[in-house]
Amino acid sequence: MASIYKRPGSEYWMARFKQPQGTWTARSTKLTNEAEARRLAFLWEGAGSTLAIETPAGAQIDRVVRNVYEQFTGKRMEPNPVRVFVKSWLERMKTTKKPRTAERYRKPAEDFVRYLGDRADCDIRSIGVGEVQGFIDREAKAQKSNATVSLNAKVLRAIFNTAIRAGAMERNPAGMLEFAEVVHEERSPFTVGELDALLVTAAGTDWETAILLGAFAGLRLGDACNLTWESVDFAEGKLVFMPQKTDRKKKTLQIPMNDRLRKRIDKLASTDEAQKTKFLCPTLAGREIGGRAGLSAAFIVEVMGKAAIATDNTERQGQGHSVARKSFHSLRHFFVSGMANAGVASDVRRKLAGHADEKQTARYSHLEMNTLRKAVATLSPKPKKARKTKKTKGKK
Numbered sequence: 001m002a003s004i005y006k007r008p009g010s011e012y013w014m015a016r017f018k019q020p021q022g023t024w025t026a027r028s029t030k031l032t033n034e035a036e037a038r039r040l041a042f043l044w045e046g047a048g049s050t051l052a053i054e055t056p057a058g059a060q061i062d063r064v065v066r067n068v069y070e071q072f073t074g075k076r077m078e079p080n081p082v083r084v085f086v087k088s089w090l091e092r093m094k095t096t097k098k099p100r101t102a103e104r105y106r107k108p109a110e111d112f113v114r115y116l117g118d119r120a121d122c123d124i125r126s127i128g129v130g131e132v133q134g135f136i137d138r139e140a141k142a143q144k145s146n147a148t149v150s151l152n153a154k155v156l157r158a159i160f161n162t163a164i165r166a167g168a169m170e171r172n173p174a175g176m177l178e179f180a181e182v183v184h185e186e187r188s189p190f191t192v193g194e195l196d197a198l199l200v201t202a203a204g205t206d207w208e209t210a211i212l213l214g215a216f217a218g219l220r221l222g223d224a225c226n227l228t229w230e231s232v233d234f235a236e237g238k239l240v241f242m243p244q245k246t247d248r249k250k251k252t253l254q255i256p257m258n259d260r261l262r263k264r265i266d267k268l269a270s271t272d273e274a275q276k277t278k279f280l281c282p283t284l285a286g287r288e289i290g291g292r293a294g295l296s297a298a299f300i301v302e303v304m305g306k307a308a309i310a311t312d313n314t315e316r317q318g319q320g321h322s323v324a325r326k327s328f329h330s331l332r333h334f335f336v337s338g339m340a341n342a343g344v345a346s347d348v349r350r351k352l353a354g355h356a357d358e359k360q361t362a363r364y365s366h367l368e369m370n371t372l373r374k375a376v377a378t379l380s381p382k383p384k385k386a387r388k389t390k391k392t393k394g395k396k
Contacts, residue, residue, distance in 0.1 A: 002015060002016065002017035002018075002038075002044065003016050004016070004029070004038050012028050013029045013032070013034060013038075015027055015028075015040060015041035015044060016041070017044050027044070029041065079123055080124050080125070080168045081122065081124070082120045082121070082123075082124045083113050083120040085168065086112070086113050086120075086159060090106055108155045109156075109159060112132075112135050112155075115134075115135045115138065125163075128173055129173045129174075132156055132177065133177055135152075136152065136153055136179055139152055150179065153177045153179060156177075160173060187329060188326050188330055188333065189330050189331075189334040189336075189337045190309075190326065194309050197308070198211050198303055198304070198307050199211055199212070201307040206225075206280075206281035207281075207284070207303050209224075209264060210225055211331060212260065212261045212264050213261065214331030214334075215335055216258035216335065217255045217257070218352060218354075219239075219255075221299070221328045221329065222244045222289050223244055225285055225295055226281075226284075226286070227239070228278045229278055229279075229280065230278070232280075237257050238254050238256045243354055296328060299327065299328045304326070311324035336352075346358060
């Protein structure tokens, strides 16, 4: 029989009752009234007995939860099915997030609803940790990348956090999920020779401009291809723009123009074509970044391929696909690594690259062997020469 008691120093009553499997458990009622706490303890035990009669279906669990709530509060619990809640959440994402971000969230959310099956028609408060962890485990077993599994967990946490804020549930079942740690793929910067080869191959095209923006200003592919003339401050000799990746933070970057980049931009500005378009790279602006026909793939095929520069693909263990160690993003690595090898302080590199923290900058700072050799050499300084003493007159 259910009972109640108080822990030393606590004002709330604890309820002790049997679970469906027959084991005893204790849970705080969050109540200070003894009669109400006792009634809730009996309701919890009664719900457990009901579920112990047979293997409960999702609808039965939902019914018992609703019955306990209504008996204790005297209020009717309006149904809030998972399927309906997730659909409304996704609609909200379309108005509050970028289209690409909203689309990334859509698939894991809809996959979770499909995974639940009939349970998706139950109230969202009935979803437990086991069901959410089961979905994440299935995603991992499907050999999806750690980054994808991590994103799926992030989406589920966001959905249930919204439900908590809306008062639809009390605890987030996705709050303590277990999955493999995300390991960032190692990317490689282009060498000086490879950069020259790329520029020779792309000479006279918009790719030449984009390459210079990536190598000497650290711009990402989307930012380089969509940079406008309004972002060029000729008087101050700098670029002023808001990176697409972090534009929700409303953080503007100001990058002084390297002489080589300035020369290219000055040349473009003197042409008649520059007066007809707002973009520095008009033939590349507005195109999709990813996909088989996207800018990233086009750069690898049209520029790297013709320059005979390999992507240095590496196989992801168990993932069934490869990752290009060299791509347009390697120009951004070239930008940060070049400054690191020249001895530029990390905080300055971080500011120019627009990184949020030192960890991000460190991943982009590939130190050359010569720089590392000089660093190690400082551990063994050359011995100081002994001072010569002056001979005293009159002494042999």
